Amino acid sequence: MSDPYFRVLINPHRYPRYIKRLKKKIRKVPGGRIQEAGSKEDFSRGIRDFLYSDEKYLLVWGGDGTAHLAINSWMKHLEENDLPGDSGGGKPGGPNSSGETGKGDTGRSNSGGGAALPMDQKAIGFLRGGSGNGIQDSYEVPFLLSSQISTYLQSMQQGYTQQVDLLTVGSGRELRYAQLAGTGFDAELLRRREAALARRGGRPSGLAQYLKGGLSLFREDFLARRNSFHLIMENGKYALRSTRANAELGFTRLEYEQTPLMIEAGTRPFYGRMFKVCPDVVCNDGRMDVYQFMFENKWQILSNLLPLWNGWHNRINRNQAEKGRPLIERYEVERLKIISATPFLYHIDGELEECREQNGEYSLSLGIAPGAIRFLVPGSFHRKFHPENLYHQGKVWK
Numbered sequence: 298m299s300d301p302y303f304r305v306l307i308n309p310h311r312y313p314r315y316i317k318r319l320k321k322k323i324r325k326v327p328g329g330r331i332q333e334a335g336s337k338e339d340f341s342r343g344i345r346d347f348l349y350s351d352e353k354y355l356l357v358w359g360g361d362g363t364a365h366l367a368i369n370s371w372m373k374h375l376e377e378n379d380l381p382g383d384s385g386g387g388k389p390g391g392p393n394s395s396g397e398t399g400k401g402d403t404g405r406s407n408s409g410g411g412a413a414l415p416m417d418q419k420a421i422g423f424l425r426g427g428s429g430n431g432i433q434d435s436y437e438v439p440f441l442l443s444s445q446i447s448t449y450l451q452s453m454q455q456g457y458t459q460q461v462d463l464l465t466v467g468s469g470r471e472l473r474y475a476q477l478a479g480t481g482f483d484a485e486l487l488r489r490r491e492a493a494l495a496r497r498g499g500r501p502s503g504l505a506q507y508l509k510g511g512l513s514l515f516r517e518d519f520l521a522r523r524n525s526f527h528l529i530m531e532n533g534k535y536a537l538r539s540t541r542a543n544a545e546l547g548f549t550r551l552e553y554e555q556t557p558l559m560i561e562a563g564t565r566p567f568y569g570r571m572f573k574v575c576p577d578v579v580c581n582d583g584r585m586d587v588y589q590f591m592f593e594n595k596w597q598i599l600s601n602l603l604p605l606w607n608g609w610h611n612r613i614n615r616n617q618a619e620k621g622r623p624l625i626e627r628y629e630v631e632r633l634k635i636i637s638a639t640p641f642l643y644h645i646d647g648e649l650e651e652c653r654e655q656n657g658e659y660s661l662s663l664g665i666a667p668g669a670i671r672f673l674v675p676g677s678f679h680r681k682f683h684p685e686n687l688y689h690q691g692k693v694w695k
Contacts, residue, residue, distance in 0.1 A: 302352040303453060304330045306343045306367070308359035308426065315426065315442065319358060322446050337366060344370040345378070349413050354420055354453050354673050360427015361569070365475060365646035368463065371421060371670060372474045420458040422449050422673030428570065429647055432476065435565035435580075437678040448675045457679040460668040461580040462564045466645050468661045469653040475645040477568055477575070478663060480526075480635060480652075481559035481590070482519060484642040487649045520594065524641045525556045533584060533630030537623065538577055540615045551628075558598070559590040562633055562663050566608065569647065573608030577627065581682070583667040587628040597624060633663040 305323050307316060316333075323329045330352070334340035344367060347355045357367045424445050425433050439445050451457075463474045534547040561568070562585045563575035578586045588610070592598050598605075601624070604612045614623040635643075637659045641652050652659040 302328050302330075302350075303354035303356060304332060304343075304347050304350070304352050305356045305358060305424075306340065306347070307331065307333045308340065308357075308363040312426065316358070318442060319424070319446075322443065326446070326450065340366060341370040341373070345374045348374055348378075348416070348419065351414055353414055353418055354422065354449075356422050356424055356449060356673070358424040358426040361429045361431050361647040363427065364423050364432045365648055367421065367423075368476075368646075368670065369474050372463070375416070417671075420671040420673040422452070424449075429568075431567040431569055431572070431647070432565060434567035434571055435476070436672060437675050439675070449673060452673050452675060452679070455676065457674055457676050458671050459581065459674045459679060459682055460671050462583060462585075463666045463669040464562060464564055464585055465664040465666050466661070467663075468643075468650070469655045473645055474666065474669065476565040477561065477563040477647070478643060478645050478661075479559060479561040479568075479574075480641055480643040480661070481523065481557060483559055483561070483568070483574075484644050484649065485519060487644050487647065488642055491649055518595075520558065520592070523556050523558060524637050524639065525554060526560070527636040528553055528555055528560075529632075529634040529636070530587065530628055530630040531632040533628055536577070536627050536629050537614070538611050538627070539618070540611050555589060557589045558592045560635065561588045561590075562586065563588075564665070572606055576608030576610060581668060582629075583665060584629045584631055585633065585663065585665050587630055587633055589626040589628075591622070591624050591626060593622075593624075631665050634660060635663075636660045 305319070307319070320331055323331050332343050332346075334343050340363075344355070348371070355367075357363060359367075423430075423433050423436070423438065425438060425440065425442075430438075439448055461476075464476060464478055466473045466475055466478050528551075530548070530551045532549060533551075534545050535551075537544040561574050563578050564580055564585055566573050566575045566578045568574040575586045575588055592601075601613050601616075604610075610625045610627070613625055617624050637652070640654075640659055643650055643652060643661055652661055
């Protein structure tokens with residue numbers, strides 16, 4: 298099997314020591330190209346350059362913010378440009394972008410020029426390069442750099458890709474794409490982190506900074522300052538996963554008032570550093586999972602920290618079932634609208650935003666874009682969605 302053409306796009310602003318190691322390893326791989334982006338604009342141009350090229354796979358090095366930028370740049374260029382489609386045609390004369398050529402590059406076109414691969418043959422994968430790597434955790438990317446590279450090289454050789462859903466998120470501005478979005482406790486925690494980063498001159502922060510922010514919120518009794526929301530969900534079901542029996546209730550439209558500690562919507566399970574906030578998500582089922590965390594006091598939160606972090610929502614709900622108040626409600630829906638009479642913060646893949654006023658109210662609208670983008674994934678993840686390749690070689694799947 299021939300070596301696949303691929304590109305590694307690097308966010309160079311963090312962890313220079315690891316970047317040096319990454320570049321050294323990639324240079325040894327035939328068919329690889331390395332490109333460092335000097336700014337967000339340069340990064341976006343690198344994405345567009347890849348989409349016009351004859352390269353098949355793109356690996357992005359960075360954290361959650363970099364992954365979010367990559368996904369939105371990818372989707373933006375799909376929407377705004379006449380990119381190659383299933384027929385293999387393409388728009389010639391794509392942009393040129395300076396890149397460092399890895400060992401084994403055979404002088405292939407960097408801009409496509411009519412040789413660009415059709416979009417249904419391209420995929421994007423994510424290397425670990427930040428303090429938060431929720432997207433890498435969700436798709437079973439290994440931790441060691443050498444293991445990441447060897448895993449992705451195997452995936453390129455075997456064609457291990459997966460079409461995945463994205464959230465569409467809008468609040469009186471241009472539509473953005475994500476795999477996680479939330480409001481409440483986590484958004485306020487991000488605000489504390491951003492303020493701490495500003496005081497430290499923008500230096501990277503790790504888990505300790507999140508813990509520090511969480512403790513300060515506890516001291517200030519954040520529970521007493523929760524927003525009240527008017528929630529509207531469409532085309533979905535209430536889905537309770539318990540330790541003994543599961544329950545579901547379908548609906549076309551559900552509308553009610555709620556005052557949760559936190560609301561999280563996702564098409565992937567992990568957030569930040571191994572926080573399994575949406576544990577029952579399926580990445581390609583055409584719906585988002587919506588979780589409402591209904592903790593009523595600090596003790597309920599503190600006593601459930603470990604199961605909460607590990608996504609053991611069924612255990613938390615079991616402990617409270619006799620009292621008739623499940624603490625975590627779960628829904629699978631196609632659309633969600635969050636409305637408040639007062640301003641509120643929310644995050645998109647860990648990027649903090651403030652909801653804007655529209656017609657006298659503050660609202661956040663979320664939808665689903667089924668199969669919007671193709672990810673390059675490790676073989677361990679791919680086999681879960683393609684059991685015919687592992688267990689059922691003799692069966693005919695239709």
